[in-house]
Amino acid sequence: MNRNEGEWIERLSAMASASSQVDSALYAQYDVKRGLRDLNGKGVLAGLTQIGDVQAHPEGDPTGPGRLIYRGMDIEEIVAGFLGDGRPGFEETCYLLLSGELPSRGDLADFRELLGAFRALPDDFVHDSLLKLSSRDIMNAMAQSILALYVLDDRAEDVSIPNVVRQSLRLIATFPLLAAYGYQASAYRYGGKSLVIHAPRPELSAAENFLHMLRHDSRYTPLEAQLLDLALVLHAEHGGGNNSSFTTHVVTSSGTDTYSAIAAAMGSLKGPRHGGANLKVVQMFEDLKREVRDWADERQIADYLQRLLKKEAFDRAGLIYGIGHAVYATSDPRTIVLRGQVAQLAAEKGLAEEMALYERVERLAPAIIGHARKMYKGVSANVDFYSGFLYRLLEIPPELFTPIFAMARIAGWSAHRLEELANGGKIIRPAYKSVAPRRAYVPLSARGNA
Numbered sequence: 001m002n003r004n005e006g007e008w009i010e011r012l013s014a015m016a017s018a019s020s021q022v023d024s025a026l027y028a029q030y031d032v033k034r035g036l037r038d039l040n041g042k043g044v045l046a047g048l049t050q051i052g053d054v055q056a057h058p059e060g061d062p063t064g065p066g067r068l069i070y071r072g073m074d075i076e077e078i079v080a081g082f083l084g085d086g087r088p089g090f091e092e093t094c095y096l097l098l099s100g101e102l103p104s105r106g107d108l109a110d111f112r113e114l115l116g117a118f119r120a121l122p123d124d125f126v127h128d129s130l131l132k133l134s135s136r137d138i139m140n141a142m143a144q145s146i147l148a149l150y151v152l153d154d155r156a157e158d159v160s161i162p163n164v165v166r167q168s169l170r171l172i173a174t175f176p177l178l179a180a181y182g183y184q185a186s187a188y189r190y191g192g193k194s195l196v197i198h199a200p201r202p203e204l205s206a207a208e209n210f211l212h213m214l215r216h217d218s219r220y221t222p223l224e225a226q227l228l229d230l231a232l233v234l235h236a237e238h239g240g241g242n243n244s245s246f247t248t249h250v251v252t253s254s255g256t257d258t259y260s261a262i263a264a265a266m267g268s269l270k271g272p273r274h275g276g277a278n279l280k281v282v283q284m285f286e287d288l289k290r291e292v293r294d295w296a297d298e299r300q301i302a303d304y305l306q307r308l309l310k311k312e313a314f315d316r317a318g319l320i321y322g323i324g325h326a327v328y329a330t331s332d333p334r335t336i337v338l339r340g341q342v343a344q345l346a347a348e349k350g351l352a353e354e355m356a357l358y359e360r361v362e363r364l365a366p367a368i369i370g371h372a373r374k375m376y377k378g379v380s381a382n383v384d385f386y387s388g389f390l391y392r393l394l395e396i397p398p399e400l401f402t403p404i405f406a407m408a409r410i411a412g413w414s415a416h417r418l419e420e421l422a423n424g425g426k427i428i429r430p431a432y433k434s435v436a437p438r439r440a441y442v443p444l445s446a447r448g449n450a
Contacts, residue, residue, distance in 0.1 A: 026435050036241075036430075042327065043241040046430075047249065051097060051415045052237040054327045065336070066328035066380075070237055071096050079233065079337050088205035088225070090232040090408070091115060094172055097237055097415040098165070116202030118173035119209065125152065126181060126197070134185035138403045139270040141182035143263045146171070150259040157257050159421060167258040168414035175410050176206055179403040180213040186399065207232060210407065214396070223348060224394055227341055228404075231387055234334040235405050237412035240419075244268040244275070248413045252420040253428040265413045266406060275402040275409075278388035280315075281322040282398065285358070285389070287314045295357045298364060305361065305368045322385030323365040334383035342390045349393050358389060 003011065027034050036044045042056075053069035068075040070093065078096075082089030091112050095103045103111055121130075129148040135141040149170075150156045155163050177200055188195035198213045207229035211220040240249060247268040251261045269275035291313065292300045307313040308320050325332055339359075346355035362381040369379050391401050 022435060030433055030435075032433065037326065046246070047240055049240040049416070049419060050100065051419060052239045052412065054239040054241075056327050056329045063330060065331040066325075066333050068234075068238070068333045071100050073102075075234065075333055076337060079230065082233075083226075083230070088207060088229040090206050090229050090236070090411075093233045093236050094411040097411050098168065098418065112205075113202075115169060115173045115206075116204075118170045119177065119200045119202050121174060121177055121181075122152070125149075130178070130181040131185045131195075134189045135182070136186055136190050137270075138179060138182045138186060138399050139266060139275075139406065141186065142175070142178045142403060142406065143266040143270075145178045145182070146259050146263045146266065149174075150257065153259070156259060159255065159257065161418060161421060164258055164414075164418055164421060168410075168418070171258075171262060172206075172410050172414065175407045176200075176210040176213065179400060179407055180210060182403070183214070183397060183400050187397070205229060206407070210404075211394075214400075221348075223345055227345055227390060228394060230338065230341060231390060231404070232408040234337060234383060235387075235408035237409070237415065240416055242274070243271070244409060245412055245416045248416045249420045250428045252417045253424055253426065255427075258417065261417055262410065262413060265409075269406055269409065270402060275405040277321060277382075278384040278391070278405075279398050279401045281384050282388040282392060282401075284308070284314050284321045285361075288361070289354075289357070295353065295360075298360060301357075301360055302364055302368060305365055306372070309369065309372045320361075320365045320369060322388075323362075323369065323381055324379040325382045328380060328382065329378040331380045332382045335381045335385060338383065338386045338390065342386050342393070345390070345393050351393065355389075358386065 026032075033044045036046060038044065051071065053067075055067040055069070057064040057066060070078060073096070078093065079089065082092060092103060092108055094115075095101075095108065095111050125145075125148065129145050130141065133141075133144065135144065153167065158164075181197065184195060184197060187193040194216070196216045198218055200209055201212060204212060205225070208220070208225045211225060211228060212218045238245070240246060244265040248261055248265045251264045272280060288301075288304055289295070292304050294300055304313060305320055309318055311318045343352075343355050346352055362385060365381070366379045388401060391398075391404065396404070
């Protein structure tokens with residue numbers, strides 16, 4: 001062997017990189033919407049759905065606020081409904097996304113009881129899949145456990161609608177367990193922390209149960225549970241075009257089982273361009289707090305934001321994390337709903353000054369971005385801008401930020417899988433145009449000996 005492993009990898013990497021580069025001008029030449037998005041970031045229409053809708057602004061009002069619609073209902077109205085009643089809303093939201101209708105009082109009580117009954121894992125599964133095979137990355141640990149649940153399901157390959165509904169309810173109910181146990185196992189094995197495992201309580205809401213299982217003393221305030229529940233509702237669905245929901249549609253269209261489809265969606269959500277963005281916001285603010293001496297001085301804040309765009313601060317990526325969205329321009333409705341609630345918890349935790357810093361950045365960043373870069377549409381703070389701060393206020397470890405996103409989005413993924421099964425029949429297969437030049441095959445004897 002003329003080359004060692006490292007040399008081979010380096011050589012093949014260089015060749016793969018060089019041979020994989022596509023001239024960016026060709027995308028315009030062939031009118032290819034790269035990433036299935038046009039110049040202003042709007043997604044290319046690839047399917048029809050009745051589950052969720054994401055609108056940059058109300059129809060006919062290009063300057064109006066962004067809208068998020070669940071089954072034809074405005075998210076702000078849904079949130080006002082359950083907050084006004086002083087009750088959790090995630091279970092009601094799951095019912096709405098799966099069934100297409102709001103539950104009656106009796107239906108909601110029965111649905112919560114059903115989820116509670118599914119909220120259990122065999123002891124040997126907890127030990128063998130979650131504790132024994134712990135992972136530093138909780139998303140990977142959860143994906144591993146999802147595929148392990150396949151083994152425990154006698155009807156794992158049955159893709160009939162009733163069976164997939166049963167599987168979906170089981171996953172919605174157990175995701176908080178997978179996240180909490182996955183974190184506790186990782187913190188014990190890799191962080192040297194005490195291993196404390198609480199059994200789930202079927203009578204609690206998803207948010208209450210997660211806080212009960214996560215915290216060693218199982219204690220939480222009503223406001224803490226309310227805000228985590230709100231975050232789950234706001235992250236439960238975001239149209240069929242977001243990366244992980246689209247992944248669910250694509251993989252489901254192949255005819256595969258539920259556990260494989262959801263594990264694929266988990267892999268998509270794990271990426272920092274999708275589910276990991278709120279952690280980047282928190283890390284960026286930690287850097288900002290070190291660099292800006294006076295948090296009330298808007299000139300210092302603006303200077304830091306400009307340095308971010310110039311790749312002179314934080315991770316040198318040239319981004320102000322949490323600002324901007326592929327669809328929303330004037331505002332992200334989830335941000336509007338979340339901001340006031342987070343401010344309330346920040347005040348309760350004695351962090352009102354830090355909340356004010358977030359609000360100043362939210363106000364200053366869009367103008368700074370608009371001045372520095374050519375914009376095809378407006379930019380505003382997205383839900384990631386405040387959700388990471390909320391999780392920090394809830395004393396949730398950063399490793400769990402994206403898993404919490406998954407705990408919410410499993411509701412939307414399940415609804416989209418059911419929709420694809422109900423309307424499917426054809427595998428999703430978009431076209432890619434080859435732009436490789438034609439070449440003649442060269443016999444091995446003529447390729448030299450190097």
